[in-house]
Amino acid sequence: MVLTHNDIQSILKIIDAAEHLDEIEIVHGDFRLHVVRNGNGSLGAASEAVAQSAVPTATALKPTALPTKPATQPAAAVPDDVVAIRAPMLGVFYRAPSPGEKPFVEVGQRVRADDTVGLLEVMKLFNSIRAGVDGEVVKILVDNGSMVEFDQALIFVKPGKG
Amino acid sequence: MPSPPFTRILVANRGEIAVRVIRACESLGIESVVAVSAADRDSLAARLATRAVCIGPAPAAQSYLRPELLITAAQGTQCQAIHPGYGFLSERAQFSRLCAKEGLTFIGPSPEAIEAMGDKLSAVQLAEQAGVPRVPGSGRIEDAADARDFAQRHGFPILIKASAGGGGRGMRIVRREADIAHEIDAAAAEAKAAFGDPSLYVEKFVERARHIEIQVLGDSHGNVVHLGERDCSTQRRHQKLIEEAPSPAIDAKLREELAGAAVRLARRVNYVGAGTVEFVFDADTSRWYFLEMNTRIQVEHPVTEMITGRDLVVEQIRVAAGEPISFKQSEVRFTGHAIECRINAEDATQNFAPRPGRLQTWTAPDGEGIRVDTHCFSGYLIPPYYDSLLAKVITHGADRQQALQRMSAALADLNVTGVPTTAPFHQQVLVHDDFRSAKVTTRWVEETFLPAANAERLAT
Numbered sequence: 001m002v003l004t005h006n007d008i009q010s011i012l013k014i015i016d017a018a019e020h021l022d023e024i025e026i027v028h029g030d031f032r033l034h035v036v037r038n039g040n041g042s043l044g045a046a047s048e049a050v051a052q053s054a055v056p057t058a059t060a061l062k063p064t065a066l067p068t069k070p071a072t073q074p075a076a077a078v079p080d081d082v083v084a085i086r087a088p089m090l091g092v093f094y095r096a097p098s099p100g101e102k103p104f105v106e107v108g109q110r111v112r113a114d115d116t117v118g119l120l121e122v123m124k125l126f127n128s129i130r131a132g133v134d135g136e137v138v139k140i141l142v143d144n145g146s147m148v149e150f151d152q153a154l155i156f157v158k159p160g161k162g
Numbered sequence: 163m164p165s166p167p168f169t170r171i172l173v174a175n176r177g178e179i180a181v182r183v184i185r186a187c188e189s190l191g192i193e194s195v196v197a198v199s200a201a202d203r204d205s206l207a208a209r210l211a212t213r214a215v216c217i218g219p220a221p222a223a224q225s226y227l228r229p230e231l232l233i234t235a236a237q238g239t240q241c242q243a244i245h246p247g248y249g250f251l252s253e254r255a256q257f258s259r260l261c262a263k264e265g266l267t268f269i270g271p272s273p274e275a276i277e278a279m280g281d282k283l284s285a286v287q288l289a290e291q292a293g294v295p296r297v298p299g300s301g302r303i304e305d306a307a308d309a310r311d312f313a314q315r316h317g318f319p320i321l322i323k324a325s326a327g328g329g330g331r332g333m334r335i336v337r338r339e340a341d342i343a344h345e346i347d348a349a350a351a352e353a354k355a356a357f358g359d360p361s362l363y364v365e366k367f368v369e370r371a372r373h374i375e376i377q378v379l380g381d382s383h384g385n386v387v388h389l390g391e392r393d394c395s396t397q398r399r400h401q402k403l404i405e406e407a408p409s410p411a412i413d414a415k416l417r418e419e420l421a422g423a424a425v426r427l428a429r430r431v432n433y434v435g436a437g438t439v440e441f442v443f444d445a446d447t448s449r450w451y452f453l454e455m456n457t458r459i460q461v462e463h464p465v466t467e468m469i470t471g472r473d474l475v476v477e478q479i480r481v482a483a484g485e486p487i488s489f490k491q492s493e494v495r496f497t498g499h500a501i502e503c504r505i506n507a508e509d510a511t512q513n514f515a516p517r518p519g520r521l522q523t524w525t526a527p528d529g530e531g532i533r534v535d536t537h538c539f540s541g542y543l544i545p546p547y548y549d550s551l552l553a554k555v556i557t558h559g560a561d562r563q564q565a566l567q568r569m570s571a572a573l574a575d576l577n578v579t580g581v582p583t584t585a586p587f588h589q590q591v592l593v594h595d596d597f598r599s600a601k602v603t604t605r606w607v608e609e610t611f612l613p614a615a616n617a618e619r620l621a622t
Binding site for chain 1 (some may be wrong): 200230
């Protein structure tokens with residue numbers, strides 16, 4: 001069975017019509033639909049949404065249309081035994097909460113999925129980047145303060161409980 | 163050689179117009195950075211630009227429509243200016259304002275000019291102040307006698323509209339005096355039922371309308387010039403399909419009138435950049451009325467470039483940098499005739515349904531008097547997220563007939579496999595007597611051409 005655009009529209013309509021439903025997650029094979037109602041658009045909500053979208057990119061999901069000859073930032077080759085934490089949007093990457101402070105993570109450090117590993121600034125709005133996976137930081141690919149593109153690999157993590 | 167107006171420009175658009183802007187940058191010795199969504203990483207624009215930057219996921223709402231991402235991308239790549247193309251953020255006053263605040267030059271008019279023209283009411287008021295007529299309309303009418311007075315002054319047909327209206331409800335076309343009374347009653351009842359308000363007004367109805375627009379260009383030194391008209395009467399559901407210049411429906415005197423009106427309006431808002439003033443032209447009476455002004459480069463700008471030999475995108479970039487327009491009004495010459503067909507990835511036999519997919523082959527025509535603006539290539543995957551425009555085929559000839567001949571030949575040479583295109587539709591329109599004799603009005607495709615074409619297809 002394949003879910004069509006119309007199926008998804010119907011699902012959204014049903015959810016929209018339900019009075020006491022704020023959040024729902026539907027998993028069907030590879031398909032995952034996550035709907036949150038009444039996002040209030042505050043800074044907190046924005047960072048939250050970003051953090052959530054960072055989870056699937058950091059785990060198994062690869063971008064669907066990998067260019068044969070990428071014209072944008074060359075994709076860093078991701079070794080088989082590591083997971084790449086990717087930029088959830090274009091922005092300026094910061095390794096520490098503010099200048100002069102200690103970086104969120106260093107190579108060799110263990111991280112948990114919920115840990116913040118960096119910040120992404122888009123016009124003075126800071127979004128935290130979560131690890132999305134438990135493991136050990138093995139490589140940091142981007143310099144502090146440099147612009148990163150959407151979906152660019154930032155940090156390699158070797159997954160596993162320590 | 164004078165120094166380039168900028169050293170690096172961010173192209174905040176996609177498709178053929180991104181390619182067009184990159185080429186204009188190249189001709190000026192300016193580096194280009196194109197902002198792409200994840201779906202456009204491998205686009206022609208991304209390959210041609212000095213650099214491509216991926217700003218977000220495929221849906222435009224998460225990429226091309228996000229001002230803050232585009233500005234961050236421009237700043238992160240040391241661009242001095244942003245070219246918005248058409249569509250997306252090109253007519254958002256807020257974006258223009260934000261660029262200025264962040265120290266970037268928006269290649270387009272001031273936020274004030276965008277706002278003045280973007281608001282329909284304010285645009286119409288400015289047009290009236292500039293002595294540019296709009297379609298005659300009444301205030302609220304009380305009864306059939308008011309409508310009768312209006313019709314006597316402006317002639318039939320008239321259009322009865324609901325004051326609270328929209329979406330065509332409560333709208334009635336009245337062609338003769340005997341029908342006024344009962345049509346008013348019917349429209350009032352419909353308006354009451356639909357909007358809870360029976361009040362009505364009437365407008366002059368242009369039965370046989372042509373769409374004629376004037377290209378203007380302004381700079382920050384107070385110069386405003388026009389580059390003649392484009393006739394875009396071949397439309398379907400208000401989407402332009404074929405454009406040409408000059409218009410086969412107007413003469414030199416009318417051209418001067420329309421152009422004069424457009425220039426007056428542009429001056430009124432201190433217009434800087436390329437803009438288009440659109441008019442409704444009544445084919446029966448040769449009267450014309452202001453429709454709206456578009457404060458950006460238009461899809462169909464190449465037909466104007468073909469008959470004037472001027473590069474409108476290059477001029478846009480120059481005037482945005484504070485340079486004067488590179489030519490005077492007296493230096494604008496119109497040579498021959500140009501026509502443009504928009505080639506969309508749509509199936510014209512299926513109600514123009516969009517058909518994205520992979521282009522197995524793409525071979526564009528080439529030759530004397532032929533220009534093709536496109537972002538397509540063999541193997542290109544047309545993403546389903548954006549509009550279906552694949553290419554603009556433009557031909558130029560000594561006269562209309564030669565331009566049309568060249569267009570028919572060019573479309574025959576356009577070889578596309580993998581997705582259906584609107585090229586066969588264009589081929590049929592080009593040989594139609596109504597089109598050849600310039601009788602086409604804005605409702606012709608829907609009311610005359612398509613019903614006949616569909617009936618013919620069903621019969622065979």
